[in-house]
Amino acid sequence: MRFYSPSQVAERTGFSMDTLRYYERIGLLGGVERTPGGRRAYSESDVSWLGMLRCLRDTGMPIAEMLRFTELTRAGDVTVPDRLAVLEAHDERIEEQMALLRERQAQIRRKIDHYRAAVTPAADGR
Known part of the structure; x- marks a missing residue:
């Protein structure tokens, strides 16, 4: 399984790293894996879900x-x-x-x- 760093996800989704953390904190994005060093490691599923959230947000939801x-x-x-x-x-x-x-x-x-x-x-x- 491939994982992405927060900066890679920010680049792929257009969300800032602050927004990614906020979405995780409020429950829009859950279960983000962590590296042994404690850094977030986003899965393909996370990136796909963020794509849906981007669509909803960009359309004013x-x-x-x-x-x-x-x-x-x-x-x-x-x-x-x-x-x-x-x-x-x-x-x-x-x-x-x-x-x-x-x-x-x-x-x-x-x-x-x-x-x-x-x-x-x-x-x-x-």
């Missing part, structure tokens, strides 16, 4: 909801319907955020067009 999802995952297959519900609700919120961003982008583009028209000389020389 609150830490409390990430913790709930983590607890459900650790509870085993019996919680698959609950995990599905958590992810579906999160996906719906993402879709709402994206729709709002598309509306805001359209407004910004209209303003860009307005400013471009203001700085572009008229074709008839006026």
